Amino acid sequence: MTSPLTPAVTETTKAALAIRNYSLSYRTADGIVSALKNIDLTIAKGQTVGLVGESGSGKSSMAWSIMRYLPPNAVETAGAIRLAGEEILDYTPRQMLDIRGRRMAMVFQDPSTSLNPTIRLGEQIAEVLMRHRGLTKVEAMQEAEAALARTGITHPKDMLQRYPHEASGGEKQRVVIATAFACEPELIIFDEPTTALDILTARQILDLFNQLREETNVSALYISHDLGLVSRVVDEVSVLHKGVIVESGKVDDVFRRPKADYTRQLIGAVPNPDRWIGIDAPVNPEPLISLETIGVHYNAPTMLQKIFQPKEAEKAGFWGAKNVSMDVRKGELLGVVGESGSGKSTIAKVLAGLQEFDGKLQFDGKTFASRKDIDRAYRRRVQLVFQHPDASLNPRQTIGTIIGRPLKLYGIVPADKVAARVADLLEMVRLPADYAKRHPHQLSGGEKQRVAIARAFAAEPDLVICDEVTAALDVSVQAAVAELLVKLQKDTGTACVFITHDLNLIRQLAHRIAVMHHGALVDFFDGPDARSDDRDPYTKALLDAVPVHAAAEQSQDMMEGSAR
């Protein structure tokens, strides 16, 4: 180790975290794979630095390196990581045990998986205080209550006694944040802390983050794939691409005047509500499907329950959708937005004939009053694409079999023409024809989603329902998939119901937008009217909560300027 008097150290002692020329690789069956190359990153005391990258960019590896929590096959080839000037690469695992949770803490992406489901929330905060500050259980519980109160939880004492499944997503993330701040660490790593949360909750957590940052003057590394969001919370940002920092600097500089090609590409791919990419609205609006007072009651009380436990039966279950009436027009793209549990997927399932419902569904002159009435012809004409292609494509079938299935099932083409049609469909979704021989695991996430889309269009439907089809994909892939859908719509005239929580994206695509909340349809409007004054307060709240990144905001300013 260098002596504390050398200039190199005095320069870095000012920084809460200094990473110098750090490289990391993983030993795999295919040889050594490089994850991070020559990383330089400095976080000054009290500063927040953003680390932005897509999946596979190495941003999570960076977090594990700093926390010294690397898998056994990791090889650190070069560099230094200094916490307040101390070289933590030299620390023993035992020394790191005392540093983790006390001097460095971490907030994770999904609070519902990062909290132990069988331990009360109070104990999960208190155990850190007992471990690092030597408090007794009683003292630690009092301290935990105070820590929770600082995160804005209204009844912290009550929350301590609950299990994770008894708290909402936002409450759980507050518990995780309270735990991270409990021992007043010098550095906190935030790993996509709002990605798993709903729009409004995410906004509250971001506000809380900014508030705690000011109160505690903690230094933070904020890891995210979401450029719009990062621009709201960080001072400086580094863009990570394939293990290399391609650009770093002040947040405004990077977003407004990106130097690296990759940064420009990334910014271009972020959905910008003012850049319309959809097709023209149908000229003569004709209804294709209409839903009339649709209701879906999950876990509805059974006959026996109604007889024997009438009181409990009244409370049993909940309404996934209640009294929903809307219509889908031929050839249009209808956006359905809402937070998780709002009923948007319930509506998708009703439309696809997968869910029992009350009320009426009208399609092409026919009326269906129950799921059982829905016939094969309807099922062909209404197709569904799911969020996770990994789960919706059979891993044991080839792509050719998967796409060929609806062709054979509905007799779309003669048996000897199936292979040729599969090739056509693959071309339509811009995949090479020889992909027909591959299995799903040999494809990337975006490619798999294209296959799922090709399968839906194979049935030559009148309506395709897309349930969060871009949510599991990277930003750049997301944009490509959205554009593909629009192109297919243009070529085939198929109507599309696009379900999403991404308001920026849907405003680029949808002719009309339906907003759902707690199973009810609260707002239904034409796309361009999203910002009009007579929107429902809930719609307004959602729109206000969504971060629009700096570049988009700039173009918005310009447009407003030119309009005036």
Place this chain on the structure above:
Amino acid sequence: MTRGYLIRRLLAIFLVLAIVTFAVFAITTVLPGNAAIMILGEYATPDAVAALERQLNLDQPWYMQYFNWVAGILRGDLGTSLRLSLPVSDVVGEAFLNSALLGVTALVAVTVIAIPLGALAALKRGTAVDLAIGLFSYLGTALPEFVTATLLLVFLAAPNSGIFPAGGFVAPWENMSGFAYHVALPAFTLGLILLAHISRQVRSEMAEVLSSDYVRAARLKGLTERRVIRRHALPNSLAPAVAVISLDIGYLLGGIIVVEEIFAWPGLGRLLMYALENRDLPVIQAVTLLLAAVYALSNLVSDIVIAMLDPRVRYA
């Protein structure tokens, strides 16, 4: 867990047992051979058979016999053993106690050994330790009880050199160490079969929990490895193991019949064999019904234990 849930479960168990009584009755009734002739043996003159049939109510139509039997059970009267001339409840009660001693010893021993073994295998996944544990437990499962029992008898209970007695029973309240000596080999034989089930279940569950986000989070909080394992990982790996243990009670009930016979353990298994050989219908019926009841109740108990281990499980 609501009271309504418990009541429903108990009602379901009652229904299962009702069906079992009928099945047991039907099987014992259609068994070839006449119970009266079997009992009388060489004295089975037509008059004597007719008299005994009347005495045993075998001359009545089957539904009356069934009705009388079930009514007896509800009164707590299981009838009289045809061969032993003792009340069935006494005979079965004593045998049940002895079997329970053996079964519970085997189950407790295997649980105490298998859970740490499974956890250790998960912690040392992919190492020689893991491999050895896996091999040992699979070997135990692969060997049928009679093979294990024979091997144990040959190597550990051979005449003159034997460390353990080759068979027999000493009640623990009479002589604890005597009981331990006698129970060791049969309990080991029974437990070996279950060892792999439980340890493999704990291993796979533990491995999954160890790679979970919340265990990672616990480690990144700087908690000691000891606390991470004992407080965060192990308790969450146990619920599925409990479900397996409750299923294993079914195996145990089957295995106990063989093992008791080999080691001359005076329990339900031996009693059942004896009753079958001698066409002692009331005893056969009572033992079968009891085994079914034990199995049904153990399932309920395991569901309750699972609910205690995992607060997310709420029966309503």
